[in-house]
Amino acid sequence: MNKIIKGLLLALMLTISLVGCSSVGDKKEDKENKELVIGMELAYPPFETTDEKGNPSGMSVDLAKDLGEYLGRTVRIENMAYAGLIPSLQSKKIDVILSSMTISEERLEVIDFSDAYSNAYLTLLINKDSPVNEVKDLNLKGRKVAIKKGTIAQVYAEKFLPEAEVLLFDKETACVLEVVQGKADAFIYDQMTIFKNWQQYPNETRANLTPFEEEPQEWAMGVRKEDKELKEQINDFIKEYKENGGFEKLSDKYLSDIKEEFKSRDIPFFF
Structure with a gap:
């Protein structure tokens, strides 16, 4: 009888252990596949805009999708007024701002930024x-x-x-x-x-068209100050994306005419 009870107890412990391991694995998988909500104002073509069907489109949208693929997370674009982006990030309605946003001292007081991916003047x-x-x-x-x-x-x-x-x-x-x-x-x-x-x-x-500031305005992705791991992941993505010519491909796709015009006028370009 004691052997039967011991056997049942051992089986129960193994079941609990397997369920526990499965739970940890599921949580890890959920974290990796968690939706990444990216805020942008879709009113700045060709960076942030919509196509003829009203779907998000443009250079920043492609960049957001490539970021999601890099992180192994599905991406959802939230369209909102530019002035509402930082409040939405702070209130956790969105996870990242990717909307041609410039790094500034005022903004750094309330949010953090990734490494710069573009210069604007x-x-x-x-x-x-x-x-x-x-x-x-x-x-x-x-x-x-x-x-x-x-x-x-x-x-x-x-x-x-x-x-x-x-x-x-x-x-x-x-x-x-x-x-x-x-x-x-x-x-x-x-x-x-x-x-x-x-x-x-x-x-x-x-x-x-002559820039009137000595230093360019740097565009970067906005994140919450506490999301340090996400910031590091985005910085790794930007570094790899640059090295692999990702920004050059995007600019050739969306800005080829502007790029050539700026080159002929000796005007500094975004990338």
Whole structure:
């Protein structure tokens, strides 16, 4: 009888052990396959935009998918207003910001960033009838500068253009229209955006494509400060992606015409 009881106890212990091991394995697998939620504002083609069916599309979307493949995690893109990206990251509605976001001291106070994957430069879209030629010309009483809310251009304008009237808008298109209609002297944004909008409105605008800051604005992926492991994984991905020519392939796919134009004008490119 004692042998039977001992046998049953041994079988029960083995079952518990196997269930425990299975549970640990399942948890590990769940962690590896956990959905990666990436926030971006799909209003900045060709980096972040939508296709004809309304699906996320663009350079940053491809980059996000490649990151997910590298991490072995499925990716879900959450489209939201640019100004809402950091609050959404802090409240854990998203896991990563990948939306052409610039590293800044102000942002580093509340979130962390990966290594930079791109450089961008601030330039000017100017109304054709405005006396403004350079950014310093904006720092006068009566000058009006259109700024997209929540961008690094807002930080620059508030810091270096105290005399100008800063007009804040949620959308890039609204900023451009202010300049086109003569309601603002200029719009500050990256050189690609300025170049494209100047091409679209050649009779109403001028462009000063010479960067007015010595150091470029660095784009990186935003993560929560406590997500150190994820940050390290993203940094490893960026390093390997660069080494394997991933950014060159993306720029050839989405920015080939801009790339050649910038090269001919001796304007620094993103990658």
